[in-house]
Amino acid sequence: MASTRHVIPFAELGRQDVGSVGGKNASLGEMTAHLADAGVRVPPGFATTADAYGELLDGHGLRGRIEEQIARLHEGAALDDVGAVIRSLTLAEPLPPGLRAEIVSAYEQLGRDEGRADPEVAVRSSATAEDLPEASFAGQQETYLNVRGTARLLESVHRCYASLYTDRAIDYRERMGFDHLQVALSVGVQIMVRSDLAGAGVIFTLDPESGFPEVIVISAACGLGETVVSGQVDPDEYTVFKPTLKDPELDPLIDVRVGAKRRKAVYAELGLTRTVDTTAEERLQRVLTDTEVRLLADWALTVEGHYGCPMDLEWAKDGLTGDLWIVQARPETVQSRRAASTLRRCRLTAVPGTPLVDGTAVGEAIGSGPVVALDAPVDLDRFPSGGVLVTGITDPDWEPIMKRASAIVTDHGGRTSHAAIVSRELGVPAVVGTGRATHVLHDGRKVTVSCAEGGRGNVYDGLLAYEETETDLADIPATRTHVMLNLADPSAAFRWWRLPADGVGLARLEFIVAHQVKVHPMALLHPERLDHADRCAVDQLTEGHLDRTRYFTDRLAYGIARIAASRWPAPVVVRTSDFKTNEYARLLGGRPFEPVEANPMIGWRGASRYYSDGYREGFALECRALRRVRDEMGLTNVIIMIPFCRTLEEADRVLGVMAEEGLTRGENGLKVYVMAEIPANVILAQDFAERFDGFSIGSNDLTQLTLGVDRDSEALAHVFDETDPAVTRSIQTLVPRAQSVGRPVGLCGQRPSDDPAFTEFLVKTGIDSISVAPDSFAAVKQHVAAAELARYGEGRTAPSGTRWPQAEQPSPSRQ
Numbered sequence: 045m046a047s048t049r050h051v052i053p054f055a056e057l058g059r060q061d062v063g064s065v066g067g068k069n070a071s072l073g074e075m076t077a078h079l080a081d082a083g084v085r086v087p088p089g090f091a092t093t094a095d096a097y098g099e100l101l102d103g104h105g106l107r108g109r110i111e112e113q114i115a116r117l118h119e120g121a122a123l124d125d126v127g128a129v130i131r132s133l134t135l136a137e138p139l140p141p142g143l144r145a146e147i148v149s150a151y152e153q154l155g156r157d158e159g160r161a162d163p164e165v166a167v168r169s170s171a172t173a174e175d176l177p178e179a180s181f182a183g184q185q186e187t188y189l190n191v192r193g194t195a196r197l198l199e200s201v202h203r204c205y206a207s208l209y210t211d212r213a214i215d216y217r218e219r220m221g222f223d224h225l226q227v228a229l230s231v232g233v234q235i236m237v238r239s240d241l242a243g244a245g246v247i248f249t250l251d252p253e254s255g256f257p258e259v260i261v262i263s264a265a266c267g268l269g270e271t272v273v274s275g276q277v278d279p280d281e282y283t284v285f286k287p288t289l290k291d292p293e294l295d296p297l298i299d300v301r302v303g304a305k306r307r308k309a310v311y312a313e314l315g316l317t318r319t320v321d322t323t324a325e326e327r328l329q330r331v332l333t334d335t336e337v338r339l340l341a342d343w344a345l346t347v348e349g350h351y352g353c354p355m356d357l358e359w360a361k362d363g364l365t366g367d368l369w370i371v372q373a374r375p376e377t378v379q380s381r382r383a384a385s386t387l388r389r390c391r392l393t394a395v396p397g398t399p400l401v402d403g404t405a406v407g408e409a410i411g412s413g414p415v416v417a418l419d420a421p422v423d424l425d426r427f428p429s430g431g432v433l434v435t436g437i438t439d440p441d442w443e444p445i446m447k448r449a450s451a452i453v454t455d456h457g458g459r460t461s462h463a464a465i466v467s468r469e470l471g472v473p474a475v476v477g478t479g480r481a482t483h484v485l486h487d488g489r490k491v492t493v494s495c496a497e498g499g500r501g502n503v504y505d506g507l508l509a510y511e512e513t514e515t516d517l518a519d520i521p522a523t524r525t526h527v528m529l530n531l532a533d534p535s536a537a538f539r540w541w542r543l544p545a546d547g548v549g550l551a552r553l554e555f556i557v558a559h560q561v562k563v564h565p566m567a568l569l570h571p572e573r574l575d576h577a578d579r580c581a582v583d584q585l586t587e588g589h590l591d592r593t594r595y596f597t598d599r600l601a602y603g604i605a606r607i608a609a610s611r612w613p614a615p616v617v618v619r620t621s622d623f624k625t626n627e628y629a630r631l632l633g634g635r636p637f638e639p640v641e642a643n644p645m646i647g648w649r650g651a652s653r654y655y656s657d658g659y660r661e662g663f664a665l666e667c668r669a670l671r672r673v674r675d676e677m678g679l680t681n682v683i684i685m686i687p688f689c690r691t692l693e694e695a696d697r698v699l700g701v702m703a704e705e706g707l708t709r710g711e712n713g714l715k716v717y718v719m720a721e722i723p724a725n726v727i728l729a730q731d732f733a734e735r736f737d738g739f740s741i742g743s744n745d746l747t748q749l750t751l752g753v754d755r756d757s758e759a760l761a762h763v764f765d766e767t768d769p770a771v772t773r774s775i776q777t778l779v780p781r782a783q784s785v786g787r788p789v790g791l792c793g794q795r796p797s798d799d800p801a802f803t804e805f806l807v808k809t810g811i812d813s814i815s816v817a818p819d820s821f822a823a824v825k826q827h828v829a830a831a832e833l834a835r836y837g838e839g840r841t842a843p844s845g846t847r848w849p850q851a852e853q854p855s856p857s858r859q
Contacts, residue, residue, distance in 0.1 A: 050096040066170030089234030106473035128208040155587035164236040167200040208707025212440035241363020243331040244269030255379030264331035266306030278303040283504040284341040294678035295495035298605035328588035405501030411451030451493035476503030499535020534603035538612040547614035549815020550792035556603035565662035567633025600669035606735035650688025683827035721745035729781040743793040788812040807831035
């Protein structure tokens with residue numbers, strides 16, 4: 045490639061040309077040249093070179109004048125003053141004649157290739173140090189859209205050059221230690237995709253919060269993609285599971301969240317954009333179909349494979365043709381820098397009250413301080429270091445302030461908004477898309493911002509105590525006894541992927557129902573039994589779903605799938621719903637379907653509900669969701685567990701109902717476990733083992749029913765003891781009985797986390813697995829290792845029980 049060229053078509057560029065055309069344009073060239081045969085579509089275009097920019101700087105001494113302004117900055121001049129002067133100087137300097145001629149010639153050729161004169165193009169800046177793995181300049185320079193004609197094209201290119209010295213770009217280079225004059229600017233000119241008439245968004249080839257590498261996360265909004273990046277909208281979000289993506293028989297879409305999408309960006313005059321309200325139909329409908337999501341995910345996986353690293357891409361859909369396009373690609377720069385061997389955890393040590401506001405959690409940290417509510421960026425000396433920034437949305441102009449904040453809270457935006465992207469890079473906790481933070485959080489109010497409680501971030505009143513710990517995963521010992529996780533919140537499942545757990549020993553379906561579905565299943569099946577208020581609430585909750593039962597199964601399936609994907613292919617034991625009647629009654633629409641019981645703890649719960657006339661249809665929806673996860677999504681590592689199964693007859697009846705709903709034990713590798721929480725489960729262990737593939741001890745209920753103690757009774761709290769000899773002897777009886785017929789036994793409960801002696805007891809029984817809360821995992825692993833060393837010696841001979849299975853990897857060649 046001749047160094048004197050001012051303009052180069054994308055088809056002649058590759059990633060080796062970053063120094064000449066910047067990361068953005070080099071990537072567009074790389075994909076155009078190498079991935080077109082794989083089906084990846086990139087709008088055609090061309091790029092100006094760094095040499096062309098250098099010629100602009102050197103033609104009439106512009107470089108020296110910029111150096112003088114940077115020196116002023118270092119001597120204490122105001123950033124905004126220095127930036128304004130440099131931009132004015134750049135715009136006053138004419139574009140070199142040779143550059144102008146080559147841009148015009150390339151633009152005319154682009155028109156001929158497209159079959160029309162003066163085609164609309166996007167004009168985007170690409171810094172020559174941009175999009176390197178150690179830096180992200182995204183969004184710091186200007187972009188002009190829907191540019192048509194040579195005069196407007198040349199003007200837009202000139203303005204892109206000047207935007208290399210926006211205040212935000214200068215500040216970022218100062219912070220990152222880049223020499224300003226060593227960063228040049230290339231301009232990419234690309235055929236315009238009419239996403240203003242359809243939609244656009246962002247793709248990450250890993251989970252942007254946790255770094256979980258086995259998913260592709262696609263954000264989508266109506267109109268131009270700038271509303272997603274800027275955080276003006278709450279976009280749709282689609283999560284695709286990579287291991288099943290290549291199998292055409294499986295559905296790799298494991299989560300769908302339809303965002304509010306209340307605004308969209310459309311074209312305005314002079315290459316600018318404006319935002320308008322979306323229609324009610326646009327807000328309710330998905331931007332992308334399943335087929336489109338799969339195509340974009342397949343392209344993203346191809347791009348990631350080609351580059352050999354996680355990627356951050358932008359896509360657009362043309363509303364005129366329906367075609368999808370990749371319009372940008374860059375290496376992901378936040379999670380790729382995190383130490384994979386260290387797990388950082390924050391935890392509130394004070395009991396919080398009701399959140400003042402909540403929204404999408406960005407990061408996993410906690411921050412606190414006084415609220416600083418702003419409508420627009422201010423001088424740095426007006427923002428106290430350690431303040432909590434509260435605003436509507438952020439853009440790159442906010443970055444100097446954001447780096448001084450202890451936490452960030454916004455009204456608008458999703459996980460791929462500007463506020464989310466920058467806060468991750470800075471390591472600052474952020475809660476975005478709260479909807480009302482600027483109305484609730486006022487200047488000076490002391491608050492605590494917690495992103496350490498799952499997918500929802502909470503803002504609490506006051507300065508709450510919290511702790512930060514780091515766990516070196518290399519220090520966690522291997523054990524023969526499987527140590528698994530108890531998980532309930534699907535939105536938080538990915539955050540624990542680095543833990544070397546042996547799977548999930550307990551995933552609670554009732555948590556997903558309560559927090560993700562939020563409505564009693566029978567209320568969806570029989571709305572005629574609801575009063576007017578509940579019927580209206582159900583209508584509002586399920587708005588946009590013609591089939592309300594599909595609303596239930598979708599939400600439930602997506603929740604299960606996220607948990608199952610987080611540990612694939614290790615086993616994930618999903619317990620069917622174990623609400624008590626009083627808990628079911630508190631669900632939206634639940635009261636007409638639940639009796640009032642004097643003691644719900646030993647009432648109509650667990651297995652007894654599943655075959656009864658009062659809940660049989662609701663259990664069928666649970667089965668439908670589980671079948672979809674296993675058979676359609678391919679997450680066959682899901683093991684179903686039945687709670688509170690009192691008798692052998694109940695076991696047979698429940699298994700029969702499951703088979704009627706397409707969940708037959710043994711088919712497609714389906715295993716069904718039973719909770720061992722009733723003395724009958726221990727006494728008849730071998731009989732239950734004929735019907736189930738494994739046991740999981742529920743120590744709370746087993747203690748309650750063995751000692752005849754209401755576990756919720758304060759008056760009897762001193763009697764409730766999981767280490768009582770009657771309880772421990774039941775465990776010692778169950779384990780060998782079950783293992784003698786090849787059935788593994790686990791225990792899921794809090795006691796091993798709190799009591800190393802109880803953990804030692806379990807290891808001595810030869811139990812197959814212990815399942816604990818994620819934040820207790822490292823400590824329990826240490827306790828198990830010590831107990832195994834004491835029992836088995838250095839060789840650590842494995843317990844006699846059978847090992848917990850792993851699912852077979854899906855095969856792309858499956859027919």
